[in-house]
Amino acid sequence: MDSFMKGTEMVTYKVVELTSVTDEEIESALNEWSAQGWSFDAIHFAMRESSKRPAMAFVSFTREAE
Secondary structure, three states: OEEEEEOOEEEEEEEEEEOOOOHHHHHHHHHHHHHOOOEEEEEEEEEOOOOOOEEEEEEEEEEEOO
16 A cells, blocks of 8 residues: 555555456445445456456555555
8 A cells, every 4th residue: 555645635545456356246345445444436447358348357445644
């Protein structure tokens, strides 16, 4: 985890890698990390050329730096 300045506040980022990209896994990651005080920032999918389903997902969260 690294902290960065965002405007006038320090922000810490957390990136969670999901190798099983299902709605249940995404929902679980969102609920788990938001319960720990993290705010959802973005989700990015890594695609396979041979499939329309994502191979992996990266979910990013932020919170104020301690």
